[in-house]
Amino acid sequence: MKRTISLTVNNRPYTFEVDDRKTLLEVLRKRLSLTGTKEGCGEGECGACTVIMDGQAVTSCLILAVEADGTDIETIEGQSIDEDISDVQQAFIDEGAVQCGFCTPGMVMSTEALLRRNPNPSDEDIRVALAGNLCRCTGYYTIIDAVKNAANKRGGKK
Amino acid sequence: MIRDLAYHKPDTIKETIELLGSCEGKTSLLAGGTDLVVNMRKDAYHPDNVIDVKGIEELKRLEYSEDEGLYLGGLVTCNQLIFSEMINEKYPVLVEACKKHSSHQIRNRATVVGNICGASPGADLAPALLVLGTEVDVVGPNGERLIPLVDFFTGVKRNALEEGEIVRGLKVASPIKGYKANYSKKARIKGPDLSAVGVAGLASREEGVVRFAFGAVAPTPVYLDVSDLFAEKDYKAAKEELMEKVDASISPITDVRSTEKYRRRIAGVYTRRLLEELWGEGDK
Numbered sequence: 001m002k003r004t005i006s007l008t009v010n011n012r013p014y015t016f017e018v019d020d021r022k023t024l025l026e027v028l029r030k031r032l033s034l035t036g037t038k039e040g041c042g043e044g045e046c047g048a049c050t051v052i053m054d055g056q057a058v059t060s061c062l063i064l065a066v067e068a069d070g071t072d073i074e075t076i077e078g079q080s081i082d083e084d085i086s087d088v089q090q091a092f093i094d095e096g097a098v099q100c101g102f103c104t105p106g107m108v109m110s111t112e113a114l115l116r117r118n119p120n121p122s123d124e125d126i127r128v129a130l131a132g133n134l135c136r137c138t139g140y141y142t143i144i145d146a147v148k149n150a151a152n153k154r155g156g157k158k
Numbered sequence: 159m160i161r162d163l164a165y166h167k168p169d170t171i172k173e174t175i176e177l178l179g180s181c182e183g184k185t186s187l188l189a190g191g192t193d194l195v196v197n198m199r200k201d202a203y204h205p206d207n208v209i210d211v212k213g214i215e216e217l218k219r220l221e222y223s224e225d226e227g228l229y230l231g232g233l234v235t236c237n238q239l240i241f242s243e244m245i246n247e248k249y250p251v252l253v254e255a256c257k258k259h260s261s262h263q264i265r266n267r268a269t270v271v272g273n274i275c276g277a278s279p280g281a282d283l284a285p286a287l288l289v290l291g292t293e294v295d296v297v298g299p300n301g302e303r304l305i306p307l308v309d310f311f312t313g314v315k316r317n318a319l320e321e322g323e324i325v326r327g328l329k330v331a332s333p334i335k336g337y338k339a340n341y342s343k344k345a346r347i348k349g350p351d352l353s354a355v356g357v358a359g360l361a362s363r364e365e366g367v368v369r370f371a372f373g374a375v376a377p378t379p380v381y382l383d384v385s386d387l388f389a390e391k392d393y394k395a396a397k398e399e400l401m402e403k404v405d406a407s408i409s410p411i412t413d414v415r416s417t418e419k420y421r422r423r424i425a426g427v428y429t430r431r432l433l434e435e436l437w438g439e440g441d442k
Binding site: 001004017020021022027042043044045050056057058059061062063065066067110124128129131132133 | 159161162163164165167188191192195196199200207210212221237257261262263264266267349350408
């Protein structure tokens, strides 16, 4: 069955018809062409599909698009304003926390959600917040450094 | 690809019960969806109807009172408990269990009641809720009833709900005077993983209470109240009998997460450690 949903994605309001069976991830990628959000495992284990929904990091592969009716969604595309990338994205580049890049959009969205609720995270806080984001390239240390770097730039204490 | 389904989003429990009665074919309730949607995507389960309960305000209750204890509505998520000051103060063992349940993103969606209703033998929240003393608040076409949590689990992924019933929430008993409780979990990795063994313990010297509960070592979570043992016997004898009782009460299997032998061993080790941590050495 199909139904009409309204939601905000990266501050832009949308209203459209979706199939009850489609996931939020499928709608973001195929309907809205926001292909920065990746599909890895498709079962909530890898975090590549992480987006921020009403302020909380969630795995968009496990959310039906109809469940997102009335919500506010932020994806990796919303991190950039015009040509400028966000401080978190810059921190990932500066710390060499990006290799193949497939996990990076999810990592950045988890980091963004973490820093909003905890501007000064400890190493343990970072590990807990990113435990649901898998990376097969970097070995994680540079990613943790990137989160700390971003936190410092936002004014959190070292 | 998820198979065709009809999605419903009622505003009230009454409407939900009516839908459960009128929908044809297989019907599933959807809260966090962290189990259901995985199974639907894998084509392991394909409901004809999905009833999304996230529009029901009544299920969002998270309240505590000295007399009544904790009421934990059907939509309360694991992260809500982790970030609740009240839960951290009154029921820190629930925070421990939630932290050991999945990843941050999943905990933002996964509900405590969903973890219980799924009735997985390894459900992380079950042992902690069992030792605290929990009743399941059920509503159905024939009215309301409270089911002790220990009786709620009837088999692997089976619960005591009858047709048309839903869980409105959980009633957790008021904290026992001077109690300490904790949850230990063994998994294959330090990060998010299903448990190979989960043990919750609760003890209060003031009230003479000692309870343990175990996950992933039997078809359903196992609950042991061994307060009498510690009241009647000296510490060493009570501890010895407790260890024997644990071994006799569990019936672990060998699977991808662990062997039967290792599960048995770890259940014992965690029980002993928790006893020492929560009750301490020596007699009352």
